[in-house]
Amino acid sequence: KNQVEQSPQSLIILEGKNCTLQCNYTVSPFSNLRWYKQDTGRGPVSLTIMTFSENTKSNGRYTATLDADTKQSSLHITASQLSDSASYICVVSARSGGATNKLIFGTGTLLAVQP
Amino acid sequence: NAGVTQTPKFRILKIGQSMTLQCTQDMNHNYMYWYRQDPGMGLKLIYYSVGAGITDKGEVPNGYNVSRSTTEDFPLRLELAAPSQTSVYFCASSWPPDRAQGAFFGQGTRLTVV
Numbered sequence: 532k533n534q535v536e537q538s539p540q541s542l543i544i545l546e547g548k549n550c551t552l553q554c555n556y557t558v559s560p561f562s563n564l565r566w567y568k569q570d571t572g573r574g575p576v577s578l579t580i581m582t583f584s585e586n587t588k589s590n591g592r593y594t595a596t597l598d599a600d601t602k603q604s605s606l607h608i609t610a611s612q613l614s615d616s617a618s619y620i621c622v623v624s625a626r627s628g629g630a631t632n633k634l635i636f637g638t639g640t641l642l643a644v645q646p
Numbered sequence: 647n648a649g650v651t652q653t654p655k656f657r658i659l660k661i662g663q664s665m666t667l668q669c670t671q672d673m674n675h676n677y678m679y680w681y682r683q684d685p686g687m688g689l690k691l692i693y694y695s696v697g698a699g700i701t702d703k704g705e706v707p708n709g710y711n712v713s714r715s716t717t718e719d720f721p722l723r724l725e726l727a728a729p730s731q732t733s734v735y736f737c738a739s740s741w742p743p744d745r746a747q748g749a750f751f752g753q754g755t756r757l758t759v760v
Contacts, residue, residue: 535688565748567748572753572754573751573753573754574650574736574738574750574751574752574753574754575689575736575749575751576751577748577749577750580748620688620689634691634749635688636688636689636690637688638686638687638688639688
């Protein structure tokens with residue numbers, strides 16, 4: 532069964548600190564993995580995309596890693612800011628063989644950055 | 647740039663009522679999607695479309711219908727609202743799924759069925 536599991540469910544950190552969010556998946560055949568940021572009351576916004584051959588990708592203070600062998604990804608946030616408070620969703624795309632790949636969403640990690 | 651626009655943002659329905667959630671995008675994307683997000687759960691795909699005139703079912707299509715008469719618009723219809731349809735609904739659009747940009751999501755419609 533295709534699944535995406537994220538940990539922790541929620542996290543509270545102080546402004547300026549770093550944190551790492553985890554994503555484990557059992558999706559096959561794997562196409563790509565994306566991290567989305569979802570602010571409260573808004574739709575998700577794409578942060579990064581990683582394909583099978585990519586190990587690390589950065590987007591400003593966000594760095595995503597992918598280990599395709601262990602089927603794990605992490606999202607590292609450096610020097611956190613209050614605006615980083617949001618839900619971070621890991622989304623894995625499975626090749627469906629049809630017109631569109633199947634997207635499997637994790638339930639997200641709710642991050643709260645406190646002053 | 648408007649992106650993906652959903653209306654309404656909030657709605658309360660009585661059991662058995664019908665309504666249409668509107669979604670429009672101005673990015674000329676071929677792919678459009680409707681998801682629902684229940685508390686503590688990941689997004690679930692209701693319906694999707696790969697172009698005007700083409701729609702297909704996702705994971706949880708029961709109780710919903712869609713149409714795609716134009717590239718821009720992808721309305722979601724609830725015919726007989728049930729409490730189980732209380733959720734936040736997101737419309738999204740994208741280029742083919744393997745493109746780097748990912749999907750663009752609307753702001754969501756919070757629907758309560760009482």
